[in-house]
Every structure is written in structure tokens, then in C-alpha cells.
Amino acid sequence: MNGFGISLYLSTGLDRNAAILKKAHRAHMQYAFTSLQISEENTENKMEEVNSLLKLCKASGISLIADVSPYTLKKMGCSSFQKLKKTAISYLRVDYGFSCEELVGLSKDFHLVFNASTLKDDEIAELQRLHADFTKFSACHNFYPEPLTGLSAERVKKTNERMHSLGMKTMAFVAGDSSLRGPLYQGLPTLEKQRNSHVLLNMLQLFQECDTDICLVGDIDVSDMAYRQIQELAEGYISLQAEIKPEYCFLTERLHHDRPDSSDYVIRSQESRKYVSEGRTFPAEPLCRPRKKGSIFVANADYLRYAGELQIARRDLPPEAKVNQVGTVNSACLPYLSYIRDGMGFQFVLPSSSKIS
Structure with a gap:
């Protein structure tokens, strides 16, 4: 520790x-x-x-x-x-x-x-x-x-x-x-x-x-x-200032943790797959443009049992029709993304919040 x-x-x-x-x-x-x-x-x-x-x-x-x-x-x-x-x-x-x-x-x-x-x-x-x-x-x-x-x-x-x-x-x-x-x-x-x-x-x-x-x-x-x-x-966590679409602001209401088997490409929220069991739905909104580093996206219904999984791009990624882009991590917080690994926690903070300035 x-x-x-x-x-x-x-x-x-x-x-x-x-x-x-x-x-x-x-x-x-x-x-x-x-x-x-x-x-x-x-x-x-x-x-x-x-x-x-x-x-x-x-x-x-x-x-x-x-x-x-x-x-x-x-x-x-x-x-x-x-x-x-x-x-x-x-x-x-x-x-x-x-x-x-x-x-x-x-x-x-x-x-x-x-x-x-x-x-x-x-x-x-x-x-x-x-x-x-x-x-x-x-x-x-x-x-x-x-x-x-x-x-x-x-x-x-x-x-x-x-x-x-x-x-x-x-x-x-x-x-x-x-x-x-x-x-x-x-x-x-x-x-x-x-x-x-x-x-x-x-x-x-x-x-x-x-x-x-x-x-x-x-x-x-x-x-x-x-x-x-x-x-x-x-x-055990880091706050990330981010722009989040209004309909996805529920993502800011809880602490997320990267999976212990960390990916080099994306941060994967361990908690986010519970969203479907909580009754939330994720209709497909195909993302046809490349995903920039810091893009926040959620697996949509086309991802079947993976629907609802929240991810953050650690690097620039190609388009993916089975995810919906729901927000973007602000540029000042991009350097932190490579360090959120192995079960570390993170939370999104809206720019209007006084939590981080």
C-alpha cells in the first residue's frame, strides 16, 4: 500500500x-x-x-x-x-x-x-x-x-x-x-x-x-x-473532469473501478454491467467516427450480454458500431488515464462541480 x-x-x-x-x-x-x-x-x-x-x-x-x-x-x-x-x-x-x-x-x-x-x-x-x-x-x-x-x-x-x-x-x-x-x-x-x-x-x-x-x-x-x-x-481513486451527455449523467453518481486484468486500450468499469440489471437500457446509437483518447462510451444493446459496460479510451481507437459515445474526459485529465489500472477507482466530475478546478 x-x-x-x-x-x-x-x-x-x-x-x-x-x-x-x-x-x-x-x-x-x-x-x-x-x-x-x-x-x-x-x-x-x-x-x-x-x-x-x-x-x-x-x-x-x-x-x-x-x-x-x-x-x-x-x-x-x-x-x-x-x-x-x-x-x-x-x-x-x-x-x-x-x-x-x-x-x-x-x-x-x-x-x-x-x-x-x-x-x-x-x-x-x-x-x-x-x-x-x-x-x-x-x-x-x-x-x-x-x-x-x-x-x-x-x-x-x-x-x-x-x-x-x-x-x-x-x-x-x-x-x-x-x-x-x-x-x-x-x-x-x-x-x-x-x-x-x-x-x-x-x-x-x-x-x-x-x-x-x-x-x-x-x-x-x-x-x-x-x-x-x-x-x-x-x-484508491482519481477524479476525472468530463463532459457527459445529460441522459448519461447517472454515470457520475458512483465510483467505478478498472478491471484487475487491465487492458492497454481501454479502462473498463467493473460496476457498469450492473446498469442493465438495474433496468437501464442502451439502444444502439452507432458510433461511426474514430474514438479519440479520453472518449467515454457504453456498450449498446447490440453488444448483447456486454451491454452497459462503460469504457474509456486510453488511446485513439477506430469506430465501433456496438458502442454509444456518452462523453469525453477533459484534456487536463488525459495524462491520468494510463495510471488507472489493476482495480484502481475513478469517478467522473462535471465541469460545473467544485470538486476539481
Whole structure:
């Protein structure tokens, strides 16, 4: 099951972080990343602010992943990680400065999150020699503030496959679409191609193309629309804005799911064949023109026992006399069609609806 998270920065301020956590909780986001190593985060009373942030996360049911090193630990006034444990931090993102023996010891008290890009084969071999429990480890890719420095999808996928073979979960970042983090304000994605793309599309790509387990927003915040879309994705479906003929508006009244044996050509609603048993009829209205990508059509009476089945074209298709075209997915939502697979849910939203804007 995929996971979702946000990023919280001490410099954002406690009140705004509290508001972000409320939105994240409503969107079913389970994780929050914070860095205690970024220079801009060198605020006074850091340990006190971290504790306040932890209390907010705990109240929201969100696990805080803290990026630390032995140096930042001392800077925070902590004499040992045992003292840090008392703060209720359960996830530590560790990078440089720790020996393998120290990491194995820390894993008894914390879930450790490695830097996916810098974990080397010799370190893995040494952890294995020390009988490390890799189920207590995850691997998180960096985010990249500078344009043209992000990773490729192919590299992230390859790294994720390697981490999964060891038993670790994987994490990566997407850029925000609301409040971007300074000093560059160029987004904080893992994949370079996602620097200026949509939050939902970026998460779908990381989940399905890169085999990522947990997607975190790297920037300070996302738009209300993005929160709604993340909530829906966490609940297992995507909303598609569409133009639907008035006589077929009943198609918008329920959640549909693509068949688990997904077709490369069309999305097939598992629920739609029930329409005939509910008393609906589908007289033939032969479709004599090609079906464009995003066309929504229903099998008509000429399709016999398949009558009523709702489909969406994933790609341009030839004409078909046994289906009636009932609507069209709006162009902004066409990129999502290739990701609605293997039982994923979807619903149609009319343009007049405020559900998606």
C-alpha cells in the first residue's frame, strides 16, 4: 500500500505548520519529513521547536522523519540519541557520520531512513554481516532544489528495485504547487522532469513507474486541489473532469473501478454491467467516427450480454458500431488515464462541480 507525506520546516513557524498538518491529516497523509541540517533551519531554541512540532504530529497521527547527523544532534543540545528518543521521534534519516555498528544499534530504537543515493554496496555488506534487520530500514531519495540536478525515473526505479530486494521500503519527493521553499523557489522534487508538473501526476509516476512506496511533498505546502487529489488517491481513486451527455449523467453518481486484468486500450468499469440489471437500457446509437483518447462510451444493446459496460479510451481507437459515445474526459485529465489500472477507482466530475478546478 502506498504512503503519503509532507515536509515541515522549523522556519515555516509553528502556527503555519499546525495548519499544514490539519490539511495533511484530512488527506490521509501518514508522514512528515523535517531536516535539522539545513542552514536556514538554524533557529534558536531548536530542541524546543522540535518538541512542539512532534506534539503536533502526534496529535495528527503523523510520523515525523527527522534528518539528523551526529553534528546536528550536538547542536541541538542532545548528549545522545537516547535523549532524542524521549522526544518520540521514531524515524531518523541518517546519512554521513555514522558507522555501521552505530546504525545497527540505532535501529533497535528507531526506524532508520538511509539516503537511497549514497548507500553503498560495501556498507550494505557490512550491515548484513552485523545481522541488521533491514525491515527496520527505509531508503529515501534526496530532493533537488537546483534546476537540472534532479534524478531520472530510470535511475530511481533501478535504485528502488535494489532497496526492495533487501527488504527496505522506498521514499521520494515531489515538488509542491503552492508555497515553494527558498532560497531558489524552483521546487523540491526527486525527479528532474517533475520540477514543474502536477502533484497528483508526479505521485502516480513515482508509484507506478518507479515502484516508490512513499511519496513526500518536498516544498512547504500544496494547493487545496492537490490535497483533495492526494486524499482521493489515498482512498484508491482519481477524479476525472468530463463532459457527459445529460441522459448519461447517472454515470457520475458512483465510483467505478478498472478491471484487475487491465487492458492497454481501454479502462473498463467493473460496476457498469450492473446498469442493465438495474433496468437501464442502451439502444444502439452507432458510433461511426474514430474514438479519440479520453472518449467515454457504453456498450449498446447490440453488444448483447456486454451491454452497459462503460469504457474509456486510453488511446485513439477506430469506430465501433456496438458502442454509444456518452462523453469525453477533459484534456487536463488525459495524462491520468494510463495510471488507472489493476482495480484502481475513478469517478467522473462535471465541469460545473467544485470538486476539481
